[in-house]
Amino acid sequence: MLSALSRLLPRTRWSTFFVTPATLLWWHRELVARKWTYPQRRPGRPPIRAEIRALVLRLAWENPTWGHRRVQGELLRLGYRDAASTVWTILTAAGVDPAPRRDGPTWTKFLTTQAKGMLACDFLHVDTIGLTRIYVLFLMEIGHPASSHSRRHEASDRGVGHSAGPEPDVGSRRPSRPVQVLDPRP
Structure with missing residues (x-):
């Protein structure tokens, strides 16, 4: 709220505020920590018998x-x-191999042959200023450097009303120029 109200004052009058932006961010971090802190347990695993x-x-x-x-x-x-x-x-x-070697491909060979069907993923969360937690699942296809998303942008660069005949198959050709993706921010 304080940062929103500061926009109403001219920048020369900002020195009248009793807090700095760093203090506001610190307060927000403290709020998030208090809301999402769980009871503490003893760190580490229990010892093995x-x-x-x-x-x-x-x-x-x-x-x-x-x-x-x-x-x-x-x-x-x-x-x-x-x-x-x-x-x-x-x-x-104890120095014992937990998974004895057997005949078959190495891990590197397996990953190389399976790369076309692999996905990399990450799961994260973002805490908003109102202490609402937003969860994000991020997926990325490993085997295809040019994803279908970038091909869609390239096709839309030709413009609306392009009447040069039927649309070519996008998967069968390589882009002739780099794809330009516009910044969505105003």
Whole structure:
């Protein structure tokens, strides 16, 4: 509110305000922190019991072809409800390979062959001035450098009423010039 009211005064009179813009931002950060702070827990994971550690190492030593997920499955059958990541941590700390090498493509080869169908994503949130939280899911296709979104902008650059014949198939040609996307801000 204070920053909105400051627009009504000439810039030379802004020195009459008792707070700076940095103070306003600090107040907002404090409001957000108070609204979204949850009860504190002790940091870190609980320690791994010695009997679980010994059992995991014994199962891995007696069955060298088992990976960490198979060992974790056997622990479940025995009544121990520990995560596969716990088994992975135990085996890695002991110098045992948590996932024994098997015949097949390497991870790099697998990613290279699957790149056309892969998506990268991110999930984030933004807190507004009214303490409303907006959630954002961001997706990006990895395998195609020219997305269909940029092709749409290129097609619209030709203008309305273009009568040079039927529309060519956009997926079968490369752009002849860089696509210009206009800034939507006023």
